[in-house]
Amino acid sequence: MSLTDLLAAPAAARRALDAGDAGVVELTEAALARAEALQPVLGAFATLTPELAREQARTAEAELQAGQARGPLHGLPVAVKDVIDVAGVPTRLGTPGAGHRVPDRSARVVDALIAGGAIVIGKATTHELALGMTTPAARNPHDPERIAGGSSGGPAVAVAAGIAALALGTDTNGSVRCPASHCGVIGLKPTREALSRAGVAPLAWTQDTVGVLAPDARSAADAWRVLGPPSQQGEVHRIGVDRAACAAAAPEVGDRVTAALDELAGVELVDVEGPDLALCSGASVIAIVVEAAEAWGDALDGVGPAVRGALRAGREVPPDAYLDAKRARVLVSARMRALFEREALDALALPTVPVTATLAVLDRIPFHGRERSVESLQGLFTAPASLTGQPALSVPCGRDADGMPIGLQLLGRSGAEGALLALAGSIGITSNN
């Protein structure tokens, strides 16, 4: 395999590095060169870190030659969303000025990546403050005229374009899962607090979660073994299928998701009534704008006009509305827990996003007979797990007629990331993606 091929196939890259068929330094150089070459079209990176990457690569290569492999990420190039600190590298949050800093220390989750031998090649683009779900700076590798999704658009693009073997993002209302769906990669939002948020810029403190993007389920599982807490147990035997959510999606999306589930072998499917999506979406958006306004309300001069408008709106939300959002979170969590217990579920399945990636020039699209904003559609199916805090991932399950990827979302029980990733691997094998 060429170095370019290896960048898109982390497991094969690891085998090649271990066997001495490829070197960490040359793989890193290939990643940096590919990032630079694709940047004008895809905009995946806010900052490339060639000096840091080359230093890490030389160390990692020497360790491998000495027989001191650190694990499944050793020598693999990774991208880090530009809301997560890397020591000595500017954190800019996608803003014109708000929150800019050069941190002395890396985020703990970045420390864990580096301790695992990964090579940080750059900071990936984000929707401004992570408050938005299109990431205008980035474009979809499957069609650069279309959105990458967001807010972790750059990380998803870096992985989907075969630049990075792995990327870190953040997910407050679907910001890992939605771009993963649009770009055709795995996007894991772990159980809340499973990964440290130290060194990660806040958006909405009750929902912010660090997540992982990878080209395939096996690579994501390798990353999770390095980053996640130990003793991940369990398997998925019984999946609840939210048929109402499938029907509420664009027909191509809903049909492909249900077909991918029907293709699964060795698991039991049961139709269930899923969460109240409108309630979840409303509770999530109120919590996010209020908490974001608290975090960033003093920095209005350092953000763009759209985010400024959103933060101003967040300041105006009456306390009663915020309290009702917190009450709704309690209700949604209680109902979700009852659903999993009553139906003996190991996972709940629904589409990740109601639509595939739309043209970047469109702010609104026709959807089920009326005009909807592209932004408002993005988080509709991802809000429930953002409220409950349970793990959820998006796995590619096919493409629409335009060739754009479709994501299937799986919600699991707390701490069951390993089980979800194992199931995602089955979907990747059986679906035409």
Next chain:
Amino acid sequence: MSEREDAEEATLQAYRRLLERAAAALAEATAVQREADPPLDPPPCP
């Protein structure tokens, strides 16, 4: 009004409408929780 101010105002108004609708729906949907005595505790996630 500048283009920048237009964009900010448009987003502000869109969010106001969205948040007002959401708040009204939440007030109705959470009445059972608001009136519970004692209030429902946040359960652990599934």
